[in-house]
Amino acid sequence: MNYSALIQNRKSVREFTDKPVSYQELETIRSYYTRYVRRLVPGLDTQLYFFGTDTREALEGAAGYNAFLVGAPQYLVLMSQRHALAHLNAGYMMEDLVLKLTDMGLDSCWVTFTSSEDIKDALGIESELDVAAIVAFGYGKKTTKRLRLNLRSMSNVDIEAKHRYMEPKRGIRDMAFLNTWGNTRNLDDFIGFYDDVLWEALYAASLSPSYLNRQAYGFLLHDGFISLVSRPDAYNRKIDGDLSLGIVLHHFSVVAENWAGKPQWKFGLEAAQPALPEGHGVVASCRL
Ligand SMILES: Cc1cc2nc3c(=O)[nH]c(=O)nc-3n(C[C@H](O)[C@H](O)[C@H](O)COP(=O)(O)O)c2cc1C
Known part of the structure; x- marks a missing residue:
């Protein structure tokens, strides 16, 4: 992958079309994760889960800026073994997957969450590992607006934070x-x-x-x-x-x-x- 070009092309996309991500595309991501994904801390046990469009409802309230969840056809959830560097490593690995998605012509957005246990409960994940990173992805709506945020739904985010992220x-x-x-x-x-x-x-x-x-x-x-x-x-x-x-x-x-x-x-x-x-x-x- 030409990382420099992908990094320059990537942006957070928060609105998606109904076009589904195909089975082959999901397999390409799975196999990239298994064989090639870059790791910051080799040897840490991790697992990648895929969740479909009905996930939005399940995750509502447990993930997203002030519980405003990016609705998308698919979500990636990266699980990790507990470790002092677990989230540094998860950020590194998940961003590698985000750039793989960019390379495949798919759009994405990172999704915040506060509690691994809440996400596991919401999604019915049974694993020894903790939820370490979540990304929403799919085919983004084409928009001419530079600002791709739903600010009305973001009204709880305070003014300074809101300005910073624009x-x-x-x-x-x-x-x-x-x-x-x-x-x-x-x-x-x-x-x-x-x-x-x-x-x-x-x-x-x-x-x-x-x-x-x-x-x-x-x-x-x-x-x-x-x-x-x-x-x-x-x-x-x-x-x-x-x-x-x-x-x-x-x-x-x-x-x-x-x-x-x-x-x-x-x-x-x-x-x-x-x-x-x-x-x-x-x-x-x-x-x-
Ligand atoms: C750890 C992390 C969590 C994030 N959580 C959310 C989120 O819950 N909702 C959202 O709309 N954007 C989320 N973002 C995306 C950031 O707001 C975005 O990366 C930032 O505004 C810069 O814009 P860009 O990604 O288009 O360069 C998150 C980003 C990171 C790295």
């Missing part, structure tokens, strides 16, 4: 810093040294879907490392925050590895520990 995304200079957090002096020269690889990977990262479009993260280039840093964010909930971090790691990694080989991310205490403002934290780092 806003354009942060550009590279608002999310990548050199040596110290917030510093962009000499950033272009530094990135230029890497022959566009770094620029393209950061650009792909800047286009990532994130919970409420918060983009509560950034990258710090420092001491021979690149570190993904989480920013404090009042709206971010733990699961959505971690899924969004997994997604941005995916976008960065799949584009960077075209030229530079697969980034070897280190997490937690094994990651680099640069000085950061209060409330910020290194999620993962790898050598440049």
Whole structure:
């Protein structure tokens, strides 16, 4: 797959036509998941479930922004073994599937949820694993409106959050810093040294879907490392925050590895520990 092109083409779609997703298409997704899907943490036990159009009713109230659920012909539900990195890994894997859907001409939208148990009950899933990520998909309605949100149904989302998620995304200079957090002096020269690889990977990262479009993260280039840093964010909930971090790691990694080989991310205490403002934290780092 040409990840750079797919990342640039993908957008959240929240209205779908009645055109069903065919059995063959579902099999293509299933087989992609089994054989090729990218994983951030190899060895974590995961499972992919497919649910059809009647799922909307079952999920109503348990998933979606303020319980406003994106109605779609199909839903993907990714289950995962419990682990400190489970949602980072689920974000990474599910985004790989989202880009596979984009490659197949299908549209999609991530769907938030708060409780794995509620979703399992609603969908009748009997599994030792937890619900880790949900995506709605199908054939999107063609719309000329740039804004693809049903704002009336979103009236419970508060004004600031609502505005943020209609806003354009942060550009590279608002999310990548050199040596110290917030510093962009000499950033272009530094990135230029890497022959566009770094620029393209950061650009792909800047286009990532994130919970409420918060983009509560950034990258710090420092001491021979690149570190993904989480920013404090009042709206971010733990699961959505971690899924969004997994997604941005995916976008960065799949584009960077075209030229530079697969980034070897280190997490937690094994990651680099640069000085950061209060409330910020290194999620993962790898050598440049
Ligand atoms: C973890 C996560 C949960 C999300 N949940 C929802 C949701 O429940 N409903 C919705 O309409 N969009 C949801 N989104 C989509 C974001 O609002 C969307 O990615 C963001 O506004 C950026 O727009 P884009 O995806 O078109 O680039 C979610 C995204 C992520 C990453």
